[in-house]
Amino acid sequence: MSYTLSVNGRFHDVDEDGETPLLWVLRDSLSLTGTKYGCGAAQCGACTVHLDGRPARSCSIAVRAAVSAQIVTIEGMDGAEAVALRDAWVKHDVPQCGFCQSGQIMSAIALLRNIKQPTDQDIDLAMSGNLCRCATYTRIRAAIHDAAAKLGTST
Amino acid sequence: MIGGALVVGYAATNPMQAIGAILQGGGDDPEPSAFGPFIRITDDGWVTIVNKQQELGQGIHAGLAAIVAEELDADWNKVRVVDARSNFRAYGVQMTAGSNSIASNWDLMRNAGAAARTMFVEAAAARWGMQSSGVVVRDGVLSHPGSNRTATFAELLADASRQTPPQTPVLKRRQDYRLVGTDRVRRKDSLAKSTGTQIYTQDIQRPDLLVAMVAHSPRFGGKLLRFDASDALKVKGVSHVFAIETGVAVLAETTFAAKRGRDALRIEWDDNEAEMRSSPDLVAYFHDIAAGRTDVEPGSFQSTGQSPEAPFDGDVVEFAFDFPYLAHAPMETLDCVAKVDGWDVAITSGAHLATVDQVQAALTARTVPGRVDIEVIPAGGSFGRRGAMSSDYLVECVRIAKRVEGRSVKLIWSREDDMRSGYFRPMSHHRVWVQVGSDGFPERWRFHSVCQNLLPLAPNFTATEGIADSPNLSTAATVDGKIFTPAFPVIVGFWRSVGNSHTAMVMEHVVDQLARRAGKDPVSYRRFLYQKAGDTRRLAVLDELCARAGWDTPLEAGWARGLAIHQAFGTIVGQVAEVRLLDGRPIVRRVVAVVDCGIAVAPDQIAAQIEGSIGFGLSAALYGAVTLKEGLVQETNFDRYPVLRMNEMPAVETYIVASDNKPTGMGEPGVAPIAPAVANAILALSGTPTQRLPLLNSAMNAGFSIGS
Ligand code: FES
Ligand code: FES
Numbered sequence: 003m004s005y006t007l008s009v010n011g012r013f014h015d016v017d018e019d020g021e022t023p024l025l026w027v028l029r030d031s032l033s034l035t036g037t038k039y040g041c042g043a044a045q046c047g048a049c050t051v052h053l054d055g056r057p058a059r060s061c062s063i064a065v066r067a068a069v070s071a072q073i074v075t076i077e078g079m080d081g082a083e084a085v086a087l088r089d090a091w092v093k094h095d096v097p098q099c100g101f102c103q104s105g106q107i108m109s110a111i112a113l114l115r116n117i118k119q120p121t122d123q124d125i126d127l128a129m130s131g132n133l134c135r136c137a138t139y140t141r142i143r144a145a146i147h148d149a150a151a152k153l154g155t156s157t
Numbered sequence: 158m159i160g161g162a163l164v165v166g167y168a169a170t171n172p173m174q175a176i177g178a179i180l181q182g183g184g185d186d187p188e189p190s191a192f193g194p195f196i197r198i199t200d201d202g203w204v205t206i207v208n209k210q211q212e213l214g215q216g217i218h219a220g221l222a223a224i225v226a227e228e229l230d231a232d233w234n235k236v237r238v239v240d241a242r243s244n245f246r247a248y249g250v251q252m253t254a255g256s257n258s259i260a261s262n263w264d265l266m267r268n269a270g271a272a273a274r275t276m277f278v279e280a281a282a283a284r285w286g287m288q289s290s291g292v293v294v295r296d297g298v299l300s301h302p303g304s305n306r307t308a309t310f311a312e313l314l315a316d317a318s319r320q321t322p323p324q325t326p327v328l329k330r331r332q333d334y335r336l337v338g339t340d341r342v343r344r345k346d347s348l349a350k351s352t353g354t355q356i357y358t359q360d361i362q363r364p365d366l367l368v369a370m371v372a373h374s375p376r377f378g379g380k381l382l383r384f385d386a387s388d389a390l391k392v393k394g395v396s397h398v399f400a401i402e403t404g405v406a407v408l409a410e411t412t413f414a415a416k417r418g419r420d421a422l423r424i425e426w427d428d429n430e431a432e433m434r435s436s437p438d439l440v441a442y443f444h445d446i447a448a449g450r451t452d453v454e455p456g457s458f459q460s461t462g463q464s465p466e467a468p469f470d471g472d473v474v475e476f477a478f479d480f481p482y483l484a485h486a487p488m489e490t491l492d493c494v495a496k497v498d499g500w501d502v503a504i505t506s507g508a509h510l511a512t513v514d515q516v517q518a519a520l521t522a523r524t525v526p527g528r529v530d531i532e533v534i535p536a537g538g539s540f541g542r543r544g545a546m547s548s549d550y551l552v553e554c555v556r557i558a559k560r561v562e563g564r565s566v567k568l569i570w571s572r573e574d575d576m577r578s579g580y581f582r583p584m585s586h587h588r589v590w591v592q593v594g595s596d597g598f599p600e601r602w603r604f605h606s607v608c609q610n611l612l613p614l615a616p617n618f619t620a621t622e623g624i625a626d627s628p629n630l631s632t633a634a635t636v637d638g639k640i641f642t643p644a645f646p647v648i649v650g651f652w653r654s655v656g657n658s659h660t661a662m663v664m665e666h667v668v669d670q671l672a673r674r675a676g677k678d679p680v681s682y683r684r685f686l687y688q689k690a691g692d693t694r695r696l697a698v699l700d701e702l703c704a705r706a707g708w709d710t711p712l713e714a715g716w717a718r719g720l721a722i723h724q725a726f727g728t729i730v731g732q733v734a735e736v737r738l739l740d741g742r743p744i745v746r747r748v749v750a751v752v753d754c755g756i757a758v759a760p761d762q763i764a765a766q767i768e769g770s771i772g773f774g775l776s777a778a779l780y781g782a783v784t785l786k787e788g789l790v791q792e793t794n795f796d797r798y799p800v801l802r803m804n805e806m807p808a809v810e811t812y813i814v815a816s817d818n819k820p821t822g823m824g825e826p827g828v829a830p831i832a833p834a835v836a837n838a839i840l841a842l843s844g845t846p847t848q849r850l851p852l853l854n855s856a857m858n859a860g861f862s863i864g865s
Contacts, residue, residue, distance in 0.1 A: 019393065019413075026413040030368075035360035036353020038537070039412075040488050041572045045795035048488060076353035091351035095343055095761060098769055099214030100350030101488035101537025107351060126804035133795060135488045135538050136214045137772020139806035141765070 010078025020066035036076035047132030050105035090145035098136035191318035202311035216762035228270030232297035243531035251511035271326035280316035376431035378646030388421040443586035455639035462635030481782035483582035489537025493554035507536025509543035517548035541651035580650030597675025623660035628690030654828035661723035665833035706733035719838025721830035727821030736838035755818035770827025778832035
């Protein structure tokens with residue numbers, strides 16, 4: 003079946019079984035491989051994308067359920083929060099293996115768009131759906147605070 | 158090699174065959190450079206350093222490059238790192254294991270950098286008509302202070318390339334280091350890994366590529382009896398279904414089609430030789446083994462003093478520990494891309510042991526290692542899983558690729574495949590007896606350890622590493638260490654920190670219990686043991702740890718500190734955990750770590766490894782267990798195999814002890830001390846010793862009791 007998806011501000015026609023998880027459509031059909039497969043069961047957050055601005059687990063959303071949404075992946079991220087977080091991630095050398103980090107950043111962007119100066123507890127709530135097997139959590143936390151501080155002073 | 162469906166076919170690989178084959182293999186240096194295989198310099202002044210080890214998160218690319226750049230006096234901001242392809246002739250053995258990448262390449266990398274530097278110095282001296290001793294190099298610029306002459310690497314490149322590389326270049330003195338040991342040594346891959354642009358094996362796409370998934374036996378040792386592919390072949394996009402040694406492979410145009418095809422298979426497995434037991438059965442079996450009630454004969458891993466086997470008398474204390482199987486669960490599940498074309502095999506993978514993988518691929522494809530090219534790319538974690546000596550997942554991919562010659566095959570394992578595949582940290586049981594003297598210190602130690610062997614042909618030394626060399630044994634007149642090695646089909650493997658992942662808990666938690674019995678502070682108790690052993694390094698770590706953790710200052714009510722120190726891969730790591738119990742659950746808020754790893758090459762990456770190791774070790778201590786029910790793995794995804802999350806991660810402080818010793822390992826040693834540090838804090842809080850891991854939430858903890 004053919005579906006039209008809005009991904010990173012562009013429309014794409016894809017020919018898929020409607021049950022195909024959005025994750026595999028993004029990766030295999032649209033070659034947007036920044037979004038990762040980690041568990042396929044909404045357990046790890048490696049596949050996090052934004053659906054209408056909210057973080058969502060693309061492994062657990064059927065493509066037919068995503069047709070009316072604005073989908074944004076790590077490749078399509080821009081805006082002040084995205085830039086500040088990316089810079090902070092690099093400054094703190096957050097990634098180790100890096101495999102979870104697209105998902106981490108997608109969740110962190112959503113957090114900073116909602117809460118300008120998150121507390122540690124806000125970070126726990128927003129980020130605990132994103133596993134990092136390398137346990138880079140202390141640096142993720144520091145980088146989010148750092149990015150928030152940068153955004154706070156630049157506005 | 159333990160029998161079982163997952164290993165059938167490569168069990169025949171013996172080490173001599175492997176070594177013989179590899180020696181004939183290996184092509185020429187893929188990009189010949191005047192400065193040797195590890196350094197390429199271009200006329201834009203950039204220095205490219207070839208990373209012969211595998212980057213799996215530990216930051217090795219930066220550490221090795223910094224060593225080269227230090228000796229070369231390159232401008233670190235104009236250094237890039239590329240990963241080496243598998244190439245025995247150019248790079249020597251490529252194996253990333255045992256936390257030894259810095260240690261084993263320290264001299265090689267220093268010499269490579271120093272040789273290239275000498276070539277530039279000679280070129281500058283010749284051009285300027287002076288003695289080379291007057292030439293200074295700094296940040297990629299050569300100069301002669303007396304005459305104000307300067308030239309960059311780029312300007313001297315052609316001349317330097319014509320110099321003969323010195324055989325034994327002069328190395329820098331440690332006090333002259335400007336990069337190694339500073340926080341300027343930073344990762345080179347953070348931007349790619351923060352923008353989704355780092356390519357992993359999972360991300361490889363090619364026009365001719367088929368995605369493969371394999372249905373494996375759900376039980377260890379199970380074999381394929383028969384299968385019906387008719388429904389699988391009806392799935393749109395599925396192109397091939399066939400049996401291979403490890404199960405039934407389904408090939409399709411997309412990952413999801415391959416998965417659907419596999420789900421549609423109807424398979425019967427032959428479980429005649431399969432492992433059918435459940436975890437409580439295995440625990441009971443291990444207890445029987447330790448008690449000498451089975452036909453598993455012990456070997457001796459340590460026997461010191463007069464008549465170590467004589468019965469103990471007087472004040473004898475007994476301890477028992479049970480540890481479960483653990484899965485590595487790297488975020489990127491196992492995967493591999495391979496293409497077979499006649500004699501040639503082209504592989505792209507996060508290959509951990511490229512040299513071994515090359516040989517295994519050659520044996521599988523019936524070619525020679527020199528015709529196997531592995532493009533080694535970063536892996537989304539491994540923790541030892543990709544370092545299986547059988548190269549199981551890579552061999553599986555080559556087998557499939559050989560069946561569809563001329564096409565690229567990307568093998569993807571689902572999380573469930575990955576979790577069920579074994580190569581687990583082995584479960585183990587340790588029974589320990591200590592005869593305590595009137596001063597409260599051990600006079601005699603006895604160990605009965607039960608653990609499967611990781612290496613089929615070698616003695617089972619990894620099961621007890623960290624016990625025999627422990628200074629905790631220093632006051633004892635005799636030590637009687639027995640290791641029992643049962644063999645059965647569950648596949649075990651190397652898991653970050655290997656045997657230390659359980660022996661550190663045994664040695665360090667027992668010591669706290671002995672100190673408590675003796676009415677002594679665990680720190681002064683350890684200090685006495687270390688002094689007796691003459692272990693000055695450990696004493697220094699202990700002192701630094703106490704100072705940094707504020708060991709002598711009280712905590713708020715309800716909180717306690719636990720301390721553990723363990724040596725692994727040459728590195729000593731001490732940790733103090735601050736813990737409280739909330740409804741019986743340990744909450745760890747802060748961990749202070751002190752490290753003696755010899756010369757610290759990349760301090761920020763050492764801190765990163767300590768942070769990551771604590772999170773990894775704490776996951777295992779709190780939750781980690783793979784259990785079997787009638788032979789079936791029960792924990793196949795993160796819902797039942799919880800991994801530490803953001804809200805559970807303690808604050809971590811890392812302090813490095815200054816040292817002039819050669820660098821030692823950093824990827825693994827930080828994992829070992831966290832479980833005993835937490836257990837020791839719980840002991841201080843509640844008086845209750847920990848006898849098994851994980852502390853929480855496991856089928857391991859149901860259905861049996863210690864002492865049964
Ligand atoms: S892959 Fe979607 S949450 Fe893990
Ligand atoms: S950086 Fe490896 S899983 Fe997060």
